[in-house]
Amino acid sequence: MRATKVMRAAAVMAVLVAPPREAAAQAADQAQQIQQQIDQLKQEFNDRVAALEAQLAALQGGQPAPPPQPAAPPAPPPAATTAEVPPGSAGAGGPTGALPIYGTASLGSKIFNPDMAVIGNFLGATGRNTVDPQPALELHESEVSLQAVVDPYARADFFLAFGETGVEVEEGFLTLTALPSKFLVKVGKVRAAFGKVNTLHDHVLPWTDRPVVTQNLVNGDEGITDAGISVSRLLPAGPLFLEATGEVYRGDSGDVFRSTQRGHLAYVGHLRGYHDITESTNIDLGGSYAHGHNPVGLVSGIDIGRFTTTLFGVDATLRWRPLTRAIYHQFVGRSEVIWSNRQQFGGTQHSMGYYASGDYQFARRWFAGGRLDHSDRADDSSIVDKGGSAVLTYWPSEFSQVRGQYRRTNYGDGPTANEFLFQFQFSIGAHGAHPF
Amino acid sequence: MRTLKLLLLLVLALPAVAFAQGKLNVVATTEDLGSLAREVGGDKVSVTSLARGYQDPHFVDPKPSFILAVSKADVLIVVGRELEIGWLPPLLTSSRNSKIQTSGNGYLDASSNVRILEIPTGQITRAMGDVHPSGNPHYWLEPGNGRRIAQAIRDKFSQLSPGNASYFAQRYADFDGRLAAGEKRWDTIMAPYKGTKLVTFHRSWPNFMDRWGLDVIAYVEPKPGIPPTPQHTIEVIDEMKRQGAKLIVVEPYFDLKTPQAIANQVGGKVMVLAPSVGGTKEATDYIQLFEYDVNQLAAALKQVTGK
Numbered sequence: 063m064r065a066t067k068v069m070r071a072a073a074v075m076a077v078l079v080a081p082p083r084e085a086a087a088q089a090a091d092q093a094q095q096i097q098q099q100i101d102q103l104k105q106e107f108n109d110r111v112a113a114l115e116a117q118l119a120a121l122q123g124g125q126p127a128p129p130p131q132p133a134a135p136p137a138p139p140p141a142a143t144t145a146e147v148p149p150g151s152a153g154a155g156g157p158t159g160a161l162p163i164y165g166t167a168s169l170g171s172k173i174f175n176p177d178m179a180v181i182g183n184f185l186g187a188t189g190r191n192t193v194d195p196q197p198a199l200e201l202h203e204s205e206v207s208l209q210a211v212v213d214p215y216a217r218a219d220f221f222l223a224f225g226e227t228g229v230e231v232e233e234g235f236l237t238l239t240a241l242p243s244k245f246l247v248k249v250g251k252v253r254a255a256f257g258k259v260n261t262l263h264d265h266v267l268p269w270t271d272r273p274v275v276t277q278n279l280v281n282g283d284e285g286i287t288d289a290g291i292s293v294s295r296l297l298p299a300g301p302l303f304l305e306a307t308g309e310v311y312r313g314d315s316g317d318v319f320r321s322t323q324r325g326h327l328a329y330v331g332h333l334r335g336y337h338d339i340t341e342s343t344n345i346d347l348g349g350s351y352a353h354g355h356n357p358v359g360l361v362s363g364i365d366i367g368r369f370t371t372t373l374f375g376v377d378a379t380l381r382w383r384p385l386t387r388a389i390y391h392q393f394v395g396r397s398e399v400i401w402s403n404r405q406q407f408g409g410t411q412h413s414m415g416y417y418a419s420g421d422y423q424f425a426r427r428w429f430a431g432g433r434l435d436h437s438d439r440a441d442d443s444s445i446v447d448k449g450g451s452a453v454l455t456y457w458p459s460e461f462s463q464v465r466g467q468y469r470r471t472n473y474g475d476g477p478t479a480n481e482f483l484f485q486f487q488f489s490i491g492a493h494g495a496h497p498f
Numbered sequence: 499m500r501t502l503k504l505l506l507l508l509v510l511a512l513p514a515v516a517f518a519q520g521k522l523n524v525v526a527t528t529e530d531l532g533s534l535a536r537e538v539g540g541d542k543v544s545v546t547s548l549a550r551g552y553q554d555p556h557f558v559d560p561k562p563s564f565i566l567a568v569s570k571a572d573v574l575i576v577v578g579r580e581l582e583i584g585w586l587p588p589l590l591t592s593s594r595n596s597k598i599q600t601s602g603n604g605y606l607d608a609s610s611n612v613r614i615l616e617i618p619t620g621q622i623t624r625a626m627g628d629v630h631p632s633g634n635p636h637y638w639l640e641p642g643n644g645r646r647i648a649q650a651i652r653d654k655f656s657q658l659s660p661g662n663a664s665y666f667a668q669r670y671a672d673f674d675g676r677l678a679a680g681e682k683r684w685d686t687i688m689a690p691y692k693g694t695k696l697v698t699f700h701r702s703w704p705n706f707m708d709r710w711g712l713d714v715i716a717y718v719e720p721k722p723g724i725p726p727t728p729q730h731t732i733e734v735i736d737e738m739k740r741q742g743a744k745l746i747v748v749e750p751y752f753d754l755k756t757p758q759a760i761a762n763q764v765g766g767k768v769m770v771l772a773p774s775v776g777g778t779k780e781a782t783d784y785i786q787l788f789e790y791d792v793n794q795l796a797a798a799l800k801q802v803t804g805k
Contacts, residue, residue, distance in 0.1 A: 098642075102642075105613070211599075211601070214596070214599070214601040214602075215596070217591060237591060239590075239593075239594070239596065240596035240599065241594065244569060246591075246594050295594075296565075296566070296569060296594065301563075301566075303562035303563055303566050334562075336561070336562040336563065337563075338561065338563045344561060385550050385552060385751075386552045386553065386750055386751050387751065388553055388751065389554050389751065389752075390753060426725050426753075459624075459627075459628075459724065460584075460628065493580070493583045493584065495560065495584055495585060495586075495588045498559050498560045498561065498562075498588070
């Protein structure tokens with residue numbers, strides 16, 4: 063106590079004995095600073111008052127005051143229908159003061175609710191396809207996403223896909239973001255890191271459908287999506303981005319992998335290299351591996367065959383986006399080649415397939431693209447499906463898109479299909495990140 | 499055995515040595531924040547900026563090369579106010595760097611201490627275009643806010659590298675002095691044009707225009723983030739004619755066709771100003787950004803107003 067007093071006195075003395083010129087300059091400086099602060103506060107206060115007045119005017123204008131009802135008994139005040147904004151958030155430009163709470167007070171603040179969004183994917187098809195017919199009109203998928211930070215060490219992402227036949231957790235995983243040594247771990251149901259298309263949700267594809275090779279060799283729309291653990295690490299490679307991913311799954315992914323006992327896990331490995339060639343052009347290369355037990359050997363629920371499927375893939379993506387005109391023009395060229403070795407009764411089938419596509423944005427809202435398809439069937443490599451598509455996409459805004467796709471498919475075991483597919487896609491809710 | 503122990507000790511000591519000798523690794527999402535970090539940090543920091551100054555900061559690709567930069571960062575300085583909402587979150591998640599997560603010590607939201615304009619009141623929906631619910635994020639375009647950002651950077655650097663606190667304080671004071679001198683110059687240059695009406699393409703300039711008392715009467719975009727429509731363009735032409743506005747300010751990343759067509763109709767002028775450091779080659783740092791913009795704007799205003 064005494065020491066503080068002495069220190070204070072010393073401080074006062076120091077100020078008093080300081081050279082007068084310096085002190086005067088300091089004082090002038092401080093005065094100016096204080097004046098600035100006052101001006102700023104004044105301005106903020108005026109802004110605030112103006113905003114409140116505007117709100118008041120809107121309220122008075124919009125809802126005429128009800129006539130007084132003196133006879134009515136005073137209703138008990140509703141139990142805590144507002145909550146205070148947590149301390150520390152003031153000044154961040156968010157809400158201040160009391161926030162309304164919907165529900166009981168015990169629910170507490172809703173500030174920690176996850177970011178929510180719904181993406182509607184409406185598909186239509188015309189033309190003739192007898193091998194793989196799609197409905198004429200369909201709300202193919204309504205994807206609900208719920209995403210938030212769990213704690214200082216992790217975040218969680220859920221993607222629930224509501225289709226015409228039911229609901230499915232498309233993905234639901236925890237990401238550990240605070241691990242040492244550049245590790246990143248995901249735990250949950252995850253789209254496996256096999257190539258490019260397998261990792262993408264429907265709404266970020268540059269087409270209305272998935273390539274034929276995905277349909278034939280990698281379980282179609284659902285792809286390799288399974289419960290498991292994914293570990294990835296950045297490898298030191300100078301200016302090159304090099305990422306290695308290893309994943310272990312239960313071993314259930316539609317017609318690619320099926321597990322009948324705990325030991326029958328599926329394994330996925332992926333190596334990704336990325337390099338900026340110039341500031342507008344970059345290249346992204348990947349190699350993938352997947353291995354697991356397939357469902358072919360299953361006879362009345364018993365895995366007699368104990369057959370496995372092994373997949374290899376390589377992918378390449380070339381992007382060009384001139385930075386000063388990034389919102390008007392870009393080009394993305396992609397290709398994936400996939401090899402499937404599938405054991406089955408009668409021997410192993412060695413199948414191969416690929417797609418190659420290019421998409422060019424030629425105006426702020428317009429994209430044109432094309433895709434070539436070629437793939438053997440997984441269970442009979444002598445049947446080869448080939449096809450091609452032309453795609454035109456229009457973006458009214460970042461949050462909606464209209465797409466038309468002409469698709470021609472020469473099926474190896476059926477008549478050629480000529481179809482026109484179209485899509486309306488729309489997103490509400492939290493602003494999701496643009497995929498890369 | 500002994501060599502092994504020694505080796506282990508060496509390996510354990512390595513990071514400590516690197517930290518003691520090393521500079522603070524700073525990543526800024528834009529070149530403006532990068533420039534301010536350089537002003538304050540001097541040679542005690544090494545700064546990487548992600549988005550280029552001539553690029554629309556709303557639409558930046560979250561390239562893996564950015565992940566590489568962010569993964570090594572001790573400090574990440576962001577503009578905030580949802581400017582980077584479309585590209586920063588995936589970079590943070592993939593960075594594998596706990597220091598710069600939003601909860602981390604190395605995360606600095608530059609908007610926490612500045613004057614923010616156009617904070618929406620009442621209900622907002624996306625029918626209003628790409629509105630920013632927590633206010634206009636282009637707040638760095640005003641020297642007073644630049645000063646406040648520099649203060650926040652100084653405090654953050656000093657917190658993370660206390661041994662250099664006095665160095666950062668001295669660098670800040672020096673910058674503050676040069677900025678104040680600049681403000682005096684710019685105020686003098688802009689003084690004759692107070693109250694002049696003009697049009698901008700996007701709502702990038704409220705803090706800038708407010709500072710020098712210029713009156714933005716319309717935007718080439720009908721709504722934030724929505725490209726120009728014929729109907730709205732006619733309205734802008736009528737409004738400019740009615741109010742006698744002659745100047746259209748455009749950011750370097752927008753197409754000049756519509757602004758030029760409007761200018762032709764009203765007998766006015768289109769000019770490209772730098773909304774960020776690096777937006778033009780003359781805007782080499784934060785002070786030069788204003789030096790360039792103020793001089794260019796004043797010259798154009800002189801031409802259209804005759805003052």
